[in-house]
Amino acid sequence: MTINTNDMLNSILESLSRIDYIHPGDIPNIDLYMDQVTTFMDSQLASTKRHEDDKILTKTMINNYAKNNLLPPPVKKKYSKEHVLILIFIYYFKNILSIKDIESLLKPITENYFDGNGSIDMSSLYEEICRIEKERIEPLKETVKTAHEQAETTFTDLPDKDREYLQLFTFICNLSFDVYVKKQLIEKLIDSLKET
Structure with a gap:
């Protein structure tokens, strides 16, 4: 399985630019x-x-x-x-x-x-x-680029096949962490609405 993460990243960033x-x-x-x-x-x-x-x-x-x-x-x-x-x-x-x-x-x-x-x-x-x-689109694109760059620094000593998949997995985990943290924050804010 060969994953071209640069092509994938460019596709993601292009789709973010088209958000309307x-x-x-x-x-x-x-x-x-x-x-x-x-x-x-x-x-x-x-x-x-x-x-x-x-x-x-x-x-x-x-x-x-x-x-x-x-x-x-x-x-x-x-x-x-x-x-x-x-x-x-x-x-x-x-x-x-x-x-x-x-x-x-x-x-x-x-x-x-x-x-x-x-x-x-x-x-x-x-x-x-x-x-x-x-x-928020441009700052979001920068966040995605940073997450991708961080993922590419992981598992560099592994064979290509393992490294490619684990770097992709790391990239997904990194993006998921952002979503998880923001979801927790949103839920706390909504809970504060219920208290008022």
Whole structure:
């Protein structure tokens, strides 16, 4: 097994450069039925799928999100632009957080800013968060490069076959450690929300 980690790293860094988000202006300004919501999300987030048959969002998922208080209920079976924005947040959070944690995190958002109830509308809130996230791409690329460079300094005395795999394993472990630590931090922050 020959692994060209430099090609793989370049591919990863290139994909990080292409990260984009659904712009609120791309979300229809009319309320959507469930099928329209799933079709919209599938088309907008298709590039985030790992496997062709992965589901972005299903009717069952949306119903469960509403049932579990992650998503305000639809009005006459229609979902607003604000519903779609909340679904986007849920889509990204569900990969790292429990449903209960997502509920705790989104409850103040849906209570205070949904349907123009607060000092900022959902589109502006979402845009501001996306702006900050876009600014994080270049520093994130540097973090990934550093993790790769560190991995390449390991197991240098082993035969090529063993060294290549163990360096790749080290690279994955290094990236996983970052995710693990950040997940722990996120959970502690969400727990602090519950205490207030």
